[in-house]
Amino acid sequence: EIVLTQSPATLSVSPGERVSLSCRASQSVSSNLAWYQQKPGQAPRLLIYDASTRATGIPARFSGSGSGTEFTLTISSLQSEDFAVYYCQQYNNWPPLTFGGGAKVEIK
């Protein structure tokens, strides 16, 4: 089973700041990695798939990069609606599909 480690677990930032979230895989997942955003009381939603492709309707301030074992989700200028928990997920070697533990972006 591929283990995904996200860091930091919690990030305190101010609106307008640039945010970078890391996801590290225990073995190569090629570019088969997705990012999801979950706000309190809501289901997650897909932000990025195939490591760097934005899902339909996702603002351009969200971008994904990386391949192999190291991945990054970047939010170029944090908006108030972006405070949430972010999860990475691999789909290179499955079953099982696996998620990272999540990274919470909170208001500073």
Next chain:
Amino acid sequence: EVQLVQSGAEVKQPGEAVTMSCKASGYTFTNYWIGWVRQMPGKGLEWMGIINPGDSDTRYSPTFQGRVSISADKSSTTAYLQWNTLWAPDTAMFYCVRHRHGSGSFDYWGQGTLVTVSS
């Protein structure tokens, strides 16, 4: 518009079983895999398993193998998750998800079904 609408919250006693549903609409049901994801209170996401509604082929996470059963009814475009024996630590939110075509990522999520296990 693609929609996954899940059945309502359940309260169960320890030892009971639960079956929840996920009604799909807005696309060809048999063309996309449906999966299930668990989220325990205050915790992260766990993939449980998947079904191909076209041929009912299923795959399960080792964590959930033998404890849950996933099925699908093409005539009603509905997927189901059955949990055979519930205990108090099993209290969780369960989401159904649609896989992106031929992919392991999920492009649509249901609103979730909360299952509370309490005596």
